[in-house]
Amino acid sequence: MLKPRLSVWFIRGYATRIAEKPPARFPDPLNHSNVVIKTLKDENLTFIHRPPSTAPSPHSTTLAPASALLKSPTPSNKRAPMPPLLRPSAYNAVPSRMSDKDMEQLRKLRLSNPEKYSRAKLAKLFKCTPNFVSKVAALPRPQRKEFARKMEAEHETVREQWGEKKATFVAIKQKRREFW
Amino acid sequence: MGHVSKRLYSSASKLTVSTSQLKQFPPKEAILRPDSGKPNFFDPESWATLQPPPTSALTAFAHRIGLSNVLSSADVVRRACTHKSFVNLHAKYYPSSPTPPTNANLATLGNALMGLFASEHLHAAYPHLPTRVLKAAVSAHVGPLTCASVAQEMGAVPLLRWHRQPTTPMSPALLHSDALASIPRAITALVYQEISLQSARRFVQSFFLSRQVDLRSMIKFRDPKRALIETVEKFGHERPKSRLLKETGRYSNSPVFVVGIFSGQDKLGEGFGSSLKMAEYRAAEDSLHRLYLTRTPNHLLQVPSSTFPSKQGNIFKAGSEAPYTPGVLGEAEILYASSGRSNIVAPKRPTLEEIEARRERLDV
Numbered sequence: 001m002l003k004p005r006l007s008v009w010f011i012r013g014y015a016t017r018i019a020e021k022p023p024a025r026f027p028d029p030l031n032h033s034n035v036v037i038k039t040l041k042d043e044n045l046t047f048i049h050r051p052p053s054t055a056p057s058p059h060s061t062t063l064a065p066a067s068a069l070l071k072s073p074t075p076s077n078k079r080a081p082m083p084p085l086l087r088p089s090a091y092n093a094v095p096s097r098m099s100d101k102d103m104e105q106l107r108k109l110r111l112s113n114p115e116k117y118s119r120a121k122l123a124k125l126f127k128c129t130p131n132f133v134s135k136v137a138a139l140p141r142p143q144r145k146e147f148a149r150k151m152e153a154e155h156e157t158v159r160e161q162w163g164e165k166k167a168t169f170v171a172i173k174q175k176r177r178e179f180w
Numbered sequence: 181m182g183h184v185s186k187r188l189y190s191s192a193s194k195l196t197v198s199t200s201q202l203k204q205f206p207p208k209e210a211i212l213r214p215d216s217g218k219p220n221f222f223d224p225e226s227w228a229t230l231q232p233p234p235t236s237a238l239t240a241f242a243h244r245i246g247l248s249n250v251l252s253s254a255d256v257v258r259r260a261c262t263h264k265s266f267v268n269l270h271a272k273y274y275p276s277s278p279t280p281p282t283n284a285n286l287a288t289l290g291n292a293l294m295g296l297f298a299s300e301h302l303h304a305a306y307p308h309l310p311t312r313v314l315k316a317a318v319s320a321h322v323g324p325l326t327c328a329s330v331a332q333e334m335g336a337v338p339l340l341r342w343h344r345q346p347t348t349p350m351s352p353a354l355l356h357s358d359a360l361a362s363i364p365r366a367i368t369a370l371v372y373q374e375i376s377l378q379s380a381r382r383f384v385q386s387f388f389l390s391r392q393v394d395l396r397s398m399i400k401f402r403d404p405k406r407a408l409i410e411t412v413e414k415f416g417h418e419r420p421k422s423r424l425l426k427e428t429g430r431y432s433n434s435p436v437f438v439v440g441i442f443s444g445q446d447k448l449g450e451g452f453g454s455s456l457k458m459a460e461y462r463a464a465e466d467s468l469h470r471l472y473l474t475r476t477p478n479h480l481l482q483v484p485s486s487t488f489p490s491k492q493g494n495i496f497k498a499g500s501e502a503p504y505t506p507g508v509l510g511e512a513e514i515l516y517a518s519s520g521r522s523n524i525v526a527p528k529r530p531t532l533e534e535i536e537a538r539r540e541r542l543d544v
Contacts, residue, residue: 059473059475060474061474061477062307062508068417069471070308073443073445074445076418076445083440090422180462
């Protein structure tokens with residue numbers, strides 16, 4: 001079908017090459033840092049060991065332990081490039097140590113009315129984490145059990161409303177978790 | 181096949197009686213005279229269970245395991261293979277005969293010795309293993325099931341004399357594996373009695389401690405990240421941080437993530453998984469495995485019981501034993517992942533006010 005060319009300036013005359021995805025190139029998986037190339041002294045032979053990349057084994061001896069805890073820690077070098085941290089929240093600064101006054105206040109508030117002064121609320125108020133509130137201002141065991149029971153009852157009512165498919169998928173996820 | 185017929189089949193195949201050892205076959209009690217008025221009480225299965233194994237089999241057993249100098253006579257082997265449950269059965273059918281000697285005392289002594297050898301060997305081999313894993317490893321090496329399978333491998337199954345006991349309100353059921361397990365324990369005690377502690381240790385080493393046991397599969401955690409944080413703090417290193425080493429297919433249906441846990445610049449462990457959380461969990465487990473499974477090489481492995489003298493002599497003077505260098509003592513384990521008193525809730529003690537109130541009530 002021939003369209004009449006009404007305006008010439010709609011046709012582009014530059015950069016008319018159609019974009020192409022470049023061919024996928026994969027680096028040689030055996031060219032990694034564990035390669036050993038050694039020239040043997042006695043004979044005119046070169047020993048080359050290029051093992052495939054596998055998960056490192058945890059087994060080791062006390063003379064050459066695999067765990068870095070059994071060796072002295074390497075001196076910290078802030079300039080050395082490290083892999084990125086796993087989650088964005090890990091880049092937040094560690095909160096400074098809380099004063100004793102603040103801790104007492106936190107404990108008083110939490111133990112007076114745990115429903116009104118929840119962990120999240122107190123964490124925002126005192127600029128700490130909810131886990132810190134749990135550890136520092138732990139509720140007495142019967143109260144904790146009471147809260148757990150109430151929560152479990154609420155969750156149970158929600159779970160009853162699930163359909164068969166949803167229940168199956170959740171069960172599969174839980175089973176997969178056991179194989180971690 | 182129902183379980184009753186299966187049981188009958190298996191028990192019939194085990195009850196092989198050598199007739200060459202008997203004075204008379206068929207035995208007197210089996211011969212049924214129809215003209216005499218006496219009722220027939222003979223049960224061939226019970227009779228077969230009560231017959232002792234032939235002397236040739238006992239001697240062959242002693243030579244097969246290489247202990248013919250310890251188990252010098254067939255009577256000693258017979259004693260080692262008789263479980264204490266057999267006594268009641270024997271007394272029921274042969275009340276006038278003397279009770280057969282059993283391996284009860286020998287088995288108890290042997291069990292204690294095997295526990296000693298296994299514990300000291302594993303503690304010397306894996307100095308950083310936590311207590312609960314050490315206990316599990318000792319059970320894996322010299323526990324009742326292992327002893328039963330070693331007895332089967334030795335060929336002691338047709339020599340065992342025992343009597344199955346069902347569960348009673350006072351005691352649990354006696355299983356075949358428990359009765360079988362008493363045999364290697366009794367043999368260990370006999371080696372200790374007849375020769376020396378060192379020989380008993382060599383016996384246990386060759387039959388039990390040389391077995392391959394995969395400790396890695398025995399080590400499980402409820403919360404490996406928390407256990408790792410506490411362990412690293414105990415060692416005085418920097419707080420661990422998880423970093424993503426490699427990933428592929430993040431938005432596909434089969435992603436793979438490789439996460440490493442670092443303490444400062446040092447990598448403590450790495451793990452892979454189909455989600456970030458799974459990879460991090462595995463990395464924490466790998467870090468703890470690398471610490472726990474650090475093994476002493478065999479040429480440096482020395483156990484404390486090697487310092488005991490091998491010959492009789494003056495116990496107040498040093499003998500001619502090999503010099504002993506104690507191994508590395510592992511770092512004391514953390515409370516969280518240990519088998520301490522973490523789950524035990526002690527009863528609440530009365531406060532001072534309550535004690536005083538009680539005292540006032542008594543005075544009034």
